[in-house]
Amino acid sequence: MSSPENLVELGHLTKRFQVKQGVFARGKVEVHAVEDVSLTVHRGETLGIVGESGCGKSTTARLILRLLDPTSGTITFDGRDISKLSQRELRPLRREMQMIFQDPYSSLNPRKTVGQIVGQPFAIHGQKNARTRVQELLETVGLSPEHYNRYPHEFSGGQRQRIGVARALALSPKLIVCDEPVSALDVSIQAQVLNLLRNLQRDFNLTYVFISHDLSVIRQIADRIAVMYLGKVVELGESESIYEHPKHPYTAALLSAVPRATTGHRERIVLTGDVPSPISPPAACVFHPRCPRFHQGHCDVDTPVLRDLGVGQQAACHYPLEKWPMTDDEIRQAEGTIRADKPKLEGASAETG
Amino acid sequence: MSAGENRRLLDVRGLTVRFPTADGVVQAVSDVTFTLSRGETLGIVGESGSGKSVSNLAIMGLLNRQRTIITGEIEFAGRDLLTLPAADLQHIRGKEIAMVFQDPFACLHPMYRVGAQIQEAVLAHDEVSKSTAWARAVDLLGRVGIPNAKERARDFPHQYSGGMRQRAMIAMALVHNPAILICDEPTTALDVTVQAQIIELIEDVKREFDIGVILVTHDLGVVSEIADSVMVMYAGRIMEYGPARALFDQPQHPYAWGLLDSMPTVEKRLSSLVPIEGSPPSLLAPPSGCPFHPRCPYRFEPCPVDRPPLEAPVAAAHLDACWLPWDEKVRHGSERSLARLGDAA
Numbered sequence: 063m064s065s066p067e068n069l070v071e072l073g074h075l076t077k078r079f080q081v082k083q084g085v086f087a088r089g090k091v092e093v094h095a096v097e098d099v100s101l102t103v104h105r106g107e108t109l110g111i112v113g114e115s116g117c118g119k120s121t122t123a124r125l126i127l128r129l130l131d132p133t134s135g136t137i138t139f140d141g142r143d144i145s146k147l148s149q150r151e152l153r154p155l156r157r158e159m160q161m162i163f164q165d166p167y168s169s170l171n172p173r174k175t176v177g178q179i180v181g182q183p184f185a186i187h188g189q190k191n192a193r194t195r196v197q198e199l200l201e202t203v204g205l206s207p208e209h210y211n212r213y214p215h216e217f218s219g220g221q222r223q224r225i226g227v228a229r230a231l232a233l234s235p236k237l238i239v240c241d242e243p244v245s246a247l248d249v250s251i252q253a254q255v256l257n258l259l260r261n262l263q264r265d266f267n268l269t270y271v272f273i274s275h276d277l278s279v280i281r282q283i284a285d286r287i288a289v290m291y292l293g294k295v296v297e298l299g300e301s302e303s304i305y306e307h308p309k310h311p312y313t314a315a316l317l318s319a320v321p322r323a324t325t326g327h328r329e330r331i332v333l334t335g336d337v338p339s340p341i342s343p344p345a346a347c348v349f350h351p352r353c354p355r356f357h358q359g360h361c362d363v364d365t366p367v368l369r370d371l372g373v374g375q376q377a378a379c380h381y382p383l384e385k386w387p388m389t390d391d392e393i394r395q396a397e398g399t400i401r402a403d404k405p406k407l408e409g410a411s412a413e414t415g
Numbered sequence: 416m417s418a419g420e421n422r423r424l425l426d427v428r429g430l431t432v433r434f435p436t437a438d439g440v441v442q443a444v445s446d447v448t449f450t451l452s453r454g455e456t457l458g459i460v461g462e463s464g465s466g467k468s469v470s471n472l473a474i475m476g477l478l479n480r481q482r483t484i485i486t487g488e489i490e491f492a493g494r495d496l497l498t499l500p501a502a503d504l505q506h507i508r509g510k511e512i513a514m515v516f517q518d519p520f521a522c523l524h525p526m527y528r529v530g531a532q533i534q535e536a537v538l539a540h541d542e543v544s545k546s547t548a549w550a551r552a553v554d555l556l557g558r559v560g561i562p563n564a565k566e567r568a569r570d571f572p573h574q575y576s577g578g579m580r581q582r583a584m585i586a587m588a589l590v591h592n593p594a595i596l597i598c599d600e601p602t603t604a605l606d607v608t609v610q611a612q613i614i615e616l617i618e619d620v621k622r623e624f625d626i627g628v629i630l631v632t633h634d635l636g637v638v639s640e641i642a643d644s645v646m647v648m649y650a651g652r653i654m655e656y657g658p659a660r661a662l663f664d665q666p667q668h669p670y671a672w673g674l675l676d677s678m679p680t681v682e683k684r685l686s687s688l689v690p691i692e693g694s695p696p697s698l699l700a701p702p703s704g705c706p707f708h709p710r711c712p713y714r715f716e717p718c719p720v721d722r723p724p725l726e727a728p729v730a731a732a733h734l735d736a737c738w739l740p741w742d743e744k745v746r747h748g749s750e751r752s753l754a755r756l757g758d759a760a
Binding site (some may be wrong): 180218249253278 | 463528633634639640674675680682692694
């Protein structure tokens with residue numbers, strides 16, 4: 063099943079966390095953080111993972127890097143199953159997979175100089191006298207070699223994120239997992255870092271797994287995307303086709319909820335309520351309690367699986383959207399049946415009223 | 416403005432805030448002038464350190480008067496809030512001007528029931544019985560869209576989701592029918608689908624209660640959704656100020672161009688983002704002349720020397736502070752839209 067153009071393959075990956083409940087911690091329950099996720103990351107591409115908080119996107123990223131141990135399922139990195147390797151066996155692979163973190167303020171040790179921070183990977187992997195290499199790296203990410211002896215507090219947020227990027231690049235990795243790398247930055251700086259990441263990918267033939275809750279950022283950087291909801295991938299495919307023609311109602315709702323700085327009115331699907339608890343996720347389709355196309359006796363009984371819908375696009379939905387954009391009424395009306403069982407969504411009625 | 420003077424709520428003139436620190440004086444806000452009317456949503460946008468939050472803290476009277484130098488005028492209901500005795504300010508703050516903060520997780524006391532905290536807000540300004548105050552709390556929770564408000568009022572904050580907490584904070588701000596609601600980054604901590612709900616709620620609240628809303632945010636998308644007028648701030652100063660439609664359709668200041676061009680959009684993938692080079696200046700020693708000139712690609716001789724005044728080149732309501740001649744701005748503006756159109760093709 064393993065194909066040479068795939069750098070990472072996830073097969074039915076599941077991660078559950080045991081949490082204690084109750085005053086004396088007698089009850090133990092499981093958080094279904096990632097449920098049965100199968101996806102691939104091609105070499106040289108950027109796979110965007112998008113979803114709201116608690117959807118399992120960061121857990122998936124940490125599983126790919128084996129920073130967490132999967133409950134079940136397989137992780138294949140560069141043709142090799144790494145899901146059961148011990149930490150010792152993983153160590154030589156660590157240099158090939160790196161991570162860029164969200165918060166540039168807490169991910170750099172304030173007591174170390176920039177040179178020590180970026181030089182740390184060389185030290186760990188037994189390369190001495192890395193000073194020239196570190197200075198080259200600083201230049202690559204748009205800092206100056208003179209910054210070598212400075213401390214992180216002397217830098218702004220955007221510059222700190224560049225230091226984090228330099229550290230990730232140090233050992234020429236094959237894969238870089240970026241966990242919300244621009245969320246903590248101001249817009250003008252965010253664009254600088256996004257452009258930097260894109261140029262580095264071109265120059266060093268990097269593969270990115272890019273996690274973000276920001277759909278505009280994902281659209282700008284990702285070639286393919288995976289939309290996650292409550293631990294499951296609900297839609298997967300080419301970025302352009304998903305943004306132009308979302309098939310899963312959740313993807314559509316997510317897209318329509320993004321505020322935009324352009325003129326003109328548009329249809330908006332407002333989801334009511336909140337994401338259910340991952341401790342006891344809804345039966346069958348996890349989205350059914352909030353879904354405008356919910357069909358009783360089908361969506362809450364049969365679990366939808368990812369299936370091909372159009373070119374390079376898969377969605378896990380029994381009633382995928384026929385077109386896009388759609389009005390609220392069209393969304394409700396799937397295959398000739400109008401959902402009369404559930405009242406109109408509050409938000410939607412408030413908007414028209 | 417067009418709605419007439421009697422709808423005018425707030426008149427801020429020449430507001431300047433300075434923080435003396437051990438390192439020098441931080442020039443947080445300089446010479447900020449704007450107005451707010453009933454039924455108007457004013458969006459204040461800017462990056463971190465642009466002075467957008469400090470301006471609002473000054474309006475709320477939440478800056479320590481001993482440690483801050485505040486000059487200018489903040490006229491509300493015929494009185495200048497800056498010279499008002501603290502006791503009188505207490506009657507306005509939280510009653511006639513209410514505020515919703517960014518982080519709904521930090522703003523509610525974790526050990527008191529949500530209803531009790533709103534009840535307390537009622538009792539702070541009204542002499543009513545506790546049961547009346549509780550009823551008012553339940554009523555408001557229902558109106559901001561908390562389902563089953565009667566029971567949920569008895570919940571503790573940790574039993575609420577982020578969106579529900581922000582709704583509760585809005586309910587708390589509304590207890591005394593304020594004239595002005597200041598929302599400081601109200602949706603930044605929330606997920607995008609919840610953010611959409613809160614934006615709609617703020618819209619509904621504005622209409623239903625006929626109040627003026629000041630929305631502070633770094634997100635231009637949120638502002639374009641609900642603001643009627645927009646003020647773009649940079650390094651403590653107003654760079655551009657005008658009706659939202661005009662500002663988004665024809666931005667006039669290079670900083671506004673920079674902000675819009677560096678923002679990725681969900682509508683299409685741009686061939687490349689155009690970032691603003693460099694980083695925001697230190698407010699201890701802001702640049703001479705126009706504060707944006709070190710990062711501005713269009714700077715010329717007068718920019719580092721003289722500070723451009725905030726004026727309207729064409730439409731009286733659309734102001735900007737930039738030395739570029741009008742025809743230059745039009746030319747750059749059309750180049751910008753051409754570049755964006757090129758992306759669409």
